[in-house]
Amino acid sequence: MAQDNPTQPHQVLLLLPSHCFTALESKASHKFHFLKAWDSPLPQAQFLQSHATSSQVLLSFPKETPITAQLLQLLPSLKLLITISAGLDRVDLAACRARGVRIANSSPIFAGDVADMAVGLFLDVMRKISAANRYVRDGFWVSGGDFVLGSKVGGKRVGIVGLGHIGLQVAKRLEAFDCKILYNSRKEKPSVSYPFYSDVCELAANSDVLVICCALTAQTRHMINKKVLLALGREGVIVNVGRGAIIDEKEMVQCLVQGEIKGAGLDVFENEPQVPKELFELDNVVLSPHKAVLTADCFTDVTDLAMANLEAFFSNKPLLSEVVNY
Amino acid sequence: MESIGVLMPIPMSSYLEQELEKRFNLLKPWTVPHKTQFIKDHSTSIRAIVGNASAGADAELIAALPKLEIISSFSVGIDKVDLKTCKEKGIRVTNTPDVLTDDVADLAIGLTLAVLRRLCESERYVRSGQWKKGGYKLTTKFTGKTVGIIGLGRIGKAVAKRAEAFSCPIAYFSRTEKPDSKFKYYPTVVELAANCHVLVVACPLTEETRHIINRQVINALGPRGVLINIGRGPHVDEAELVSALVEGRLGGAGLDVYEKEPHVPEQLFALENVVLLPHVGSGTVETRNAMADLVVGNLEAHFLKKPLLTPVA
Numbered sequence: 001m002a003q004d005n006p007t008q009p010h011q012v013l014l015l016l017p018s019h020c021f022t023a024l025e026s027k028a029s030h031k032f033h034f035l036k037a038w039d040s041p042l043p044q045a046q047f048l049q050s051h052a053t054s055s056q057v058l059l060s061f062p063k064e065t066p067i068t069a070q071l072l073q074l075l076p077s078l079k080l081l082i083t084i085s086a087g088l089d090r091v092d093l094a095a096c097r098a099r100g101v102r103i104a105n106s107s108p109i110f111a112g113d114v115a116d117m118a119v120g121l122f123l124d125v126m127r128k129i130s131a132a133n134r135y136v137r138d139g140f141w142v143s144g145g146d147f148v149l150g151s152k153v154g155g156k157r158v159g160i161v162g163l164g165h166i167g168l169q170v171a172k173r174l175e176a177f178d179c180k181i182l183y184n185s186r187k188e189k190p191s192v193s194y195p196f197y198s199d200v201c202e203l204a205a206n207s208d209v210l211v212i213c214c215a216l217t218a219q220t221r222h223m224i225n226k227k228v229l230l231a232l233g234r235e236g237v238i239v240n241v242g243r244g245a246i247i248d249e250k251e252m253v254q255c256l257v258q259g260e261i262k263g264a265g266l267d268v269f270e271n272e273p274q275v276p277k278e279l280f281e282l283d284n285v286v287l288s289p290h291k292a293v294l295t296a297d298c299f300t301d302v303t304d305l306a307m308a309n310l311e312a313f314f315s316n317k318p319l320l321s322e323v324v325n326y
Numbered sequence: 327m328e329s330i331g332v333l334m335p336i337p338m339s340s341y342l343e344q345e346l347e348k349r350f351n352l353l354k355p356w357t358v359p360h361k362t363q364f365i366k367d368h369s370t371s372i373r374a375i376v377g378n379a380s381a382g383a384d385a386e387l388i389a390a391l392p393k394l395e396i397i398s399s400f401s402v403g404i405d406k407v408d409l410k411t412c413k414e415k416g417i418r419v420t421n422t423p424d425v426l427t428d429d430v431a432d433l434a435i436g437l438t439l440a441v442l443r444r445l446c447e448s449e450r451y452v453r454s455g456q457w458k459k460g461g462y463k464l465t466t467k468f469t470g471k472t473v474g475i476i477g478l479g480r481i482g483k484a485v486a487k488r489a490e491a492f493s494c495p496i497a498y499f500s501r502t503e504k505p506d507s508k509f510k511y512y513p514t515v516v517e518l519a520a521n522c523h524v525l526v527v528a529c530p531l532t533e534e535t536r537h538i539i540n541r542q543v544i545n546a547l548g549p550r551g552v553l554i555n556i557g558r559g560p561h562v563d564e565a566e567l568v569s570a571l572v573e574g575r576l577g578g579a580g581l582d583v584y585e586k587e588p589h590v591p592e593q594l595f596a597l598e599n600v601v602l603l604p605h606v607g608s609g610t611v612e613t614r615n616a617m618a619d620l621v622v623g624n625l626e627a628h629f630l631k632k633p634l635l636t637p638v639a
Contacts, residue, residue, distance in 0.1 A: 112469035116492065120439030127610070129436050132603045133446045137595050141588040141604040152612040154428040176491035177432055273457040280453055287452040288445065289462045295443075297467040 010314045011035055013055040013075070015044065015065045020084050023303040024059075032310055048074040056080060057313060059306060069095035080313050082306055086110040086166065086293070089216040089243060093326050103323045104309045107165040109301045110293045115169035117292035118211050118241045121265025122158075122174075124286045125237050126151045126209075131283045151262075154178040159207030161200060161224070162214025162242065163189055170211055182207060185214075200224070204231040209239065216243035226251040229261055237263045241292050244270040253278050256285060267292045327629055331371035333391070335381040338400050342618035346376065349626065365390065374398060374625055379558075379605065380587060382406025388415065396628045398621045401608075402426055402481075404638055405531035405558055419638040420624040423480060425616040426608035431484035433607050434526050434556045435492075437580030438473075440601045441552050442466040442524075447598045469493055474522030476515060476538065477529025478504055481556070485526055497522055500529075515539070519546035524554060531558035541566045544576050552578040556607050559585040568593050571600060582607050 010032045014021055017038055025034060035055060040047045048071075056079045060067060067081060069092045078101050083091065086107045096103060124130050127150040135147050158174050160167045160183040171181045171194065181194040184203040188196040197203035200223055204210055210232055214220055224238070224247040232238065238261060240247055249270040255261045256279070263284035269275055272290055279285050308320050332350040334343070346352045353368050355361035365372075365387075372391045375383050378400040385408045388394060396418045397407055404421050412419050440446055444465045451462055473489040475482045475498045486496045486509060497510040499518040504511070512518040515538055519525055525547050529535050539553065539562040547553060553576065555562055564585045570576040571594065578599035584590050587605055594600050608617060623635045 112493070113467055116439060116468045117443060120436070120443055120445050123432060123436035124440065124445055127433055127436050127606065129433075129440050129601065129603065130446045130449045132606055133440075133601050136590055136602040136604050141590070147604045147606055147609065149609050149611045149614060150606065152429055152610040153432045173488075173491045176488045177435075178428060275452055275457070286445065287449050289448055289452050289457040291443075291448060291462050291465065294462065294464050295467040296464045297470075299464070 009033070010310070011055060011057070012310060013037070013052050013058045015058070015060060018061055018064070018084070020061075020299055020303055020306070021059070023299065024306055027303065028307050028310070031307075032314075045074060053077060057082065057310065059084070059310075061085065066090040066092075067096070068092050072096065072099055072101070080104065080309075080319075082309050084302055084306065086114065087215060087243060088323065088326065097326070102319065103326055104319045104321045105323050106302045106305055106321065107323075108321050109298060109305050111165040111169045113295050113298050114166045114213075114241050114292040115173055117267055117288070118166075118170045118213065118239055118265075119173050121239050121241070121267065121286055121288065122209060122211065122237070123153065125239070125263040125265045125284065126153050126156075128283075130286050156180070156208040157182060157206060159183065159197070159203040159210045160194075161185075161203070161210060161212045161246075162220075163192065163194075164213065164215075166241070167211075167213035168192075170213055201228050201231045204228045204236070205233075207232065208235065209237040212238070212240040212242040212246050214242055214246065216245055220246050222246070222248040224248065224252070226255070229255045232261055234260060234262060236261045237265070239265040241267045244268040244272065249276060256282055327626075329371070330373050330629060331368055331393075332374040332376060332625065333365065333368070333372045334376045336378070338376075338378045339614050339618050341615055342376070342400060342621060345618060345622045346625075349622065350374070369393075374628075376400060376621055376625075377406060379403055379406065382408075383412075384408050385411045388412065388417065396420070396625065398624045398628075400617055400621050403530060403558060405560075409638070418628060418634065420621075420634055420636050421638050422608075422617040422620045423636055425620060426613050427480045427484050429610050429613045430481050430528075430556050430607040431488055433582060433603070434481075434485045434528070434554055434580075435488045437554050437556070437582065437601055437603065438524050438526075438552065439468055441554075441578045441580045441599065442468045442471075444598065446601050468524075470495075471523040472497060472521065474498065474512075474518045474525045475509075476500075476518070476525070476527050477557070478507060478509070479528065479530075482526075482528040485528055489524075494524075501534075515543050516546045519543045519551065520548075522547075523550065524552045526554045527557040527561045529557060529561070531560055536560050537563045539563065539567070541570070544570045547576060549574055550577045552576075552580065554580045556582050559583045559587060564591060571597055 012032045013035045015037045054077045059082045061084050072095050080102045083105045158179045163183045163185040184197045184200045253276045265286040267288040330350045333353045355364045358364045373393050373395045375397045398420045402423045448462045469492045473494045478498045478500045499515050568591045580601045582603045
């Protein structure tokens with residue numbers, strides 16, 4: 001592998017291969033020079049030390065490769081991290097901040113698909129769609145008569161935890177179902193008219209359903225604890241499209257088993273792909289294997305966004321999806 | 327009014343039964359061994375029928391009840407009521423519009439998301455332990471997909487309102503174009519099917535709309551198209567639908583209604599791009615109670631000689 005050429009224009013460092021990269025490479029190989037760490041026989045750290053000292057841009061999938069302080073040490077010229085994810089919980093944000101690294105993620109692209117998943121899970125829990133589908137397929141409609149009644153979605157109070165890109169898209173959708181939107185966020189958003197609750201427990205007490213759309217951080221880990229779940233109450237439903245660890249999973253399972261809350265729609269879990277086995281016994285829980293962003297369209301769009309961010313960076317224009325104040 | 331005979335052919339709501347029993351002499355043929363004889367025995371006291379989507383009143387039943395004055399349906403669709411005979415005999419008919427519009431529209435979107443995003447199938451994937459072996463495959467985005475609606479009435483408009491919040495362009499087919507609608511109109515169902523990704527059936531079942539979803543429409547909707555039926559089973563040529571799904575000529579289907587409920591074609595059970603619901607469009611506690619109140623309200627209004635609440639034109 002040739003020595004890293006500091007004057008080579010538009011170099012983009014990648015650590016591991018992926019579907020997204022393959023799509024990007026075919027669209028963009030004439031515009032950017034992709035430095036692929038996995039092509040080298042050298043172990044990653046050594047490769048970076050000898051070839052990536054002037055690399056300014058890293059395109060990464062934090063799920064596969066956590067961006068740690070140690071990794072950043074090996075990239076002294078790094079100015080921009082582009083992550084193919086919305087979540088930044090596997091990026092050492094303090095280390096990035098200290099080194100003045102800018103971050104662009106894929107939130108705007110994922111927002112629609114994740115919001116769709118949140119609404120889909122919510123409708124499924126309330127109207128028992130998956131359970132009813134099973135009822136028909138198991139032959140019970142013929143032998144057992146009418147299926148049980150579900151719960152009306154219209155008029156329900158939806159408490160959104162985290163009113164970022166994704167939370168706002170969830171709100172927009174559920175307003176069309178005549179739901180009343182409330183929210184909790186790090187800071188109140190003056191641009192929206194939804195009632196703000198600075199305390200997530202109070203939000204729960206005033207909601208019929210909680211939709212978790214926030215990032216996983218030290219502050220939000222196990223933020224949805226027993227107190228919040230009990231405040232949500234026996235008629236309450238929880239939907240999680242954030243990260244499993246935002247909810248105290250053990251407590252949530254207990255609450256579901258004991259009927260302290262009415263149901264749950266979950267795309268994420270604390271220890272994926274492990275799912276608490278108690279949930280398999282419950283008909284009022286809808287389980288999804290962390291696929292909120294896994295649509296074919298999403299991958300095309302994410303690739304396009306990465307390319308647009310790269311073009312913007314190399315021509316000193318504003319990034320399209322910069323994460324400010326991280 | 328306790329002596330007024332009200333016939334309820336099949337069970338449909340215990341709350342409704344309760345409320346009717348407080349006011350009328352409710353006759354429930356399913357509680358006795360000889361249903362037909364039971365109806366005959368009470369034929370001169372029956373002045374009202376409470377029907378629903380499954381059981382209404384055909385010409386034969388109407389002829390057997392000489393004192394019948396009103397049929398109050400626990401549904402908005404009244405395809406099971408012989409309207410022609412009712413008109414001839416001056417029998418009034420009421421249904422339950424508006425109170426169930428939201429629930430049915432909600433379900434249409436719920437079905438669409440369940441089919442496109444494979445919610446039921448990926449649920450099964452998790453429950454059967456397969457997630458431990460690997461991630462689920464890519465599914466199809468809903469946001470931004472064109473939604474075609476057959477019938478832009480109350481329910482059709484409510485479906486459109488919800489789909490718009492997902493940035494879906496809306497197109498429709500109706501008996502006549504609606505001049506005050508901002509949505510794109512297609513003069514035939516085939517053209518609508520050819521120009522949308524998700525096709526929703528939201529019109530009443532009449533002689534004209536029977537099998538409105540036929541082979542031609544299904545082929546126009548195509549291998550990436552999804553059919554959502556929240557209308558009536560006979561809107562769809564079910565045999566054609568099944569073969570199209572089995573052969574891959576249609577991308578997927580979300581069905582709440584079937585030609586011969588509760589029977590669902592078993593060839594559909596093995597298909598992962600199909601979601602099958604047991605006619606639960608209005609099936610929430612809140613809405614069924616509101617529908618029941620409307621049924622009771624209409625009967626009371628009739629027998630107290632007040633204006634009907636929701637007469638069928």
